[in-house]
Amino acid sequence: MIVLEGQEIQFIKKGRTILDVESFQLEEGQVTALIGVNGAGKTSLMHILALLQKPTAGRVIFKGLEANRGNLHPLRQRMAFVFQQPLLLDMTVRKNIETGLRLRKVSRREISKRVDNWLARLGIDHLADGPVRFLSGGEAQRVSIARALALEPEVLFLDEPFTGLDTPTRGLLLRDLAGLLHGTKIATLFVTHDYSEIPFLAHRLSVLEQGKIIQTGTPGEIYEQPKNQAVVNLLQWLPKTDSAMGGQGGC
Ligand SMILES: Nc1ncnc2c1ncn2[C@@H]1O[C@H](COP(=O)(O)OP(=O)(O)OP(=O)(O)O)[C@@H](O)[C@H]1O
Numbered sequence: 692m693i694v695l696e697g698q699e700i701q702f703i704k705k706g707r708t709i710l711d712v713e714s715f716q717l718e719e720g721q722v723t724a725l726i727g728v729n730g731a732g733k734t735s736l737m738h739i740l741a742l743l744q745k746p747t748a749g750r751v752i753f754k755g756l757e758a759n760r761g762n763l764h765p766l767r768q769r770m771a772f773v774f775q776q777p778l779l780l781d782m783t784v785r786k787n788i789e790t791g792l793r794l795r796k797v798s799r800r801e802i803s804k805r806v807d808n809w810l811a812r813l814g815i816d817h818l819a820d821g822p823v824r825f826l827s828g829g830e831a832q833r834v835s836i837a838r839a840l841a842l843e844p845e846v847l848f849l850d851e852p853f854t855g856l857d858t859p860t861r862g863l864l865l866r867d868l869a870g871l872l873h874g875t876k877i878a879t880l881f882v883t884h885d886y887s888e889i890p891f892l893a894h895r896l897s898v899l900e901q902g903k904i905i906q907t908g909t910p911g912e913i914y915e916q917p918k919n920q921a922v923v924n925l926l927q928w929l930p931k932t933d934s935a936m937g938g939q940g941g942c
Pocket residue numbers: 704705709727728729730731732733734735736
């Protein structure tokens with residue numbers, strides 16, 4: 692089932708076409724990785740789909756409902772973001788995870804239940820009542836992921852969430868995040884520059900070049916049959932593993 696779709700998206704700035712995307716879909720329970728060189732338009736497309744940026748032309752459809760000025764706020768509340776920088780507030784870990792839930796007027800009892808659950812599932816329950824300012828990069832990103840998942844979003848945007856983490860920390864977080872996302876109904880868009888992460892997390896892969904989606908498929912399909920030289924050039928950095936070839940994700 693398609694959860695979120697951008698249709699006939701054009702994004703033009705200063706006379707330059709930054710995006711020209713006929714259709715881009717996020718499906719229920721699937722992680723879609725979006726790759727492309729610097730400046731290809733990944734962030735612009737993510738922000739348009741997240742309803743943070745209005746396209747010059749085109750539509751964003753959320754479960755059959757076209758986003759418009761009147762429904763932007765309620766639709767955004769059904770989405771969550773994890774950024775490269777965790778962007779935590781200077782308070783305790785618990786309070787950081789609670790904040791979005793409070794803004795959404797979730798009951799106190801439900802907040803407490805969800806926060807305890809996600810603290811435990813991210814393995815950070817021992818940090819709950821400490822200030823975030825002493826956390827390591829990996830711990831801070833775990834808090835940011837717990838904060839996003841506690842919102843029980845229907846769509847999750849992961850904007851290079853592992854960048855800046857050392858290899859072992861990144862590996863553990865990648866494994867844990869895959870375990871948390873796979874098997875849920877969340878439709879996830881995962882923007883990354885590190886293609887070694889793709890086989891572990893992504894069910895589908897889309898390649899963006901100069902504002903156009905030039906290929907979409909499982910990582911295995913794209914690896915096996917890259918559509919053109921631009922895809923070949925990008926994917927020479929995707930490691931050949933069993934999971935990449937099968938496009939199954941998982942570690
Ligand atoms: N609001 C804007 N005004 C003018 N130009 C913009 C605007 N937003 C994006 N651009 C330009 O559009 C192009 C695509 O930018 P975008 O950040 O979407 O690419 P990206 O693929 O995410 O790049 P990176 O991998 O470096 O983050 C860039 O050349 C950028 O300078």
